[in-house]
Amino acid sequence: MRKKRRLRKGRIAVLIAVIAVIILGVVVFVRAGRTKYETVNKGLGEYVVKANEGILSKETGRELKKALYVPRKIDKTKKLIAFTFDDGPKPGNTERVVKALDKYNYRATFYMLGQNAAAYPDTVKTVQKSGNEVSGHSYDHPLLTKIGAAGVANQYKKMNDALVKACGVKAANFRPPYGGINDDVKKSINGPLILWSVDTLDWKTRSTQATVDSILKHAKDGDIVLMHDIHAPTVAAVEQVLPKLKAKGYEVCTVSELLEAKGIKAKQGDIVISANQIR
Numbered sequence: 001m002r003k004k005r006r007l008r009k010g011r012i013a014v015l016i017a018v019i020a021v022i023i024l025g026v027v028v029f030v031r032a033g034r035t036k037y038e039t040v041n042k043g044l045g046e047y048v049v050k051a052n053e054g055i056l057s058k059e060t061g062r063e064l065k066k067a068l069y070v071p072r073k074i075d076k077t078k079k080l081i082a083f084t085f086d087d088g089p090k091p092g093n094t095e096r097v098v099k100a101l102d103k104y105n106y107r108a109t110f111y112m113l114g115q116n117a118a119a120y121p122d123t124v125k126t127v128q129k130s131g132n133e134v135s136g137h138s139y140d141h142p143l144l145t146k147i148g149a150a151g152v153a154n155q156y157k158k159m160n161d162a163l164v165k166a167c168g169v170k171a172a173n174f175r176p177p178y179g180g181i182n183d184d185v186k187k188s189i190n191g192p193l194i195l196w197s198v199d200t201l202d203w204k205t206r207s208t209q210a211t212v213d214s215i216l217k218h219a220k221d222g223d224i225v226l227m228h229d230i231h232a233p234t235v236a237a238v239e240q241v242l243p244k245l246k247a248k249g250y251e252v253c254t255v256s257e258l259l260e261a262k263g264i265k266a267k268q269g270d271i272v273i274s275a276n277q278i279r
């Protein structure tokens with residue numbers, strides 16, 4: 001009797017071990033498959049587009065690039081913070097921000113000025129190709145509430161033309177300079193107006209420590225953090241704060257990723273302050 005029971009126990013143990021090995025095998029296989037697919041797919045996409053430069057029509061090249069890009073998947077159960085960088089791009093600084101984000105597989109939104117995109121197209125391309133969000137912040141930073149509907153429309157068009165010329169895509173979304181919004185702005189900008197819920201005041205303090213502290217003190221799930229990649233102390237602050245946010249279980253994402261993950265469909269004229277506050 002005792003021997004039989006021991007035998008049964010032994011069989012159960014073997015069965016559990018076999019099941020565990022099978023599950024482990026499946027997980028490893030699926031994960032390996034996915035990693036390989038993404039790496040190969042992205043590499044191949046870049047290769048195909050590069051190899052066909054001058055042969056493919058511009059439009060086809062653009063479509064191909066878009067089709068072959070594998071977007072990352074956001075873990076919706078994590079606390080999400082959207083990082084945003086205004087007034088760039090600025091060669092050197094912007095690439096450093098992209099590199100720092102990539103280290104943790106994080107992404108952010110870059111509210112670029114059309115005039116800077118025209119001056120530094122390679123930096124715009126780096127932002128776009130790395131899966132970060134190319135967004136718009138007017139052509140040359142006027143207060144939009146003072147220039148009339150036609151003036152706003154002109155700023156918006158010139159900005160988008162510069163972005164398309166630099167990287168093939170228009171602004172994913174728009175942030176008005178100084179947060180200036182009136183009916184002309186709402187009418188002339190095709191999409192929601194993205195503001196912020198955490199103002200780091202990095203442009204004022206120009207202090208790495210103050211910017212890091214501001215983020216760690218104020219940022220919570222659903223926030224949109226305002227920074228400027230044109231200032232070097234801000235870039236250093238990003239490099240320092242990302243591992244700390246990672247340790248706290250945050251996912252740093254783009255504005256579009258934040259809104260999508262939170263199930264928010266913002267439309268033209270909506271003012272988005274954070275995922276928790278829309279006017």
Ligand SMILES: [Zn+2]
Nearest residue numbers: 086087177178
């Ligand atoms: Zn600005």
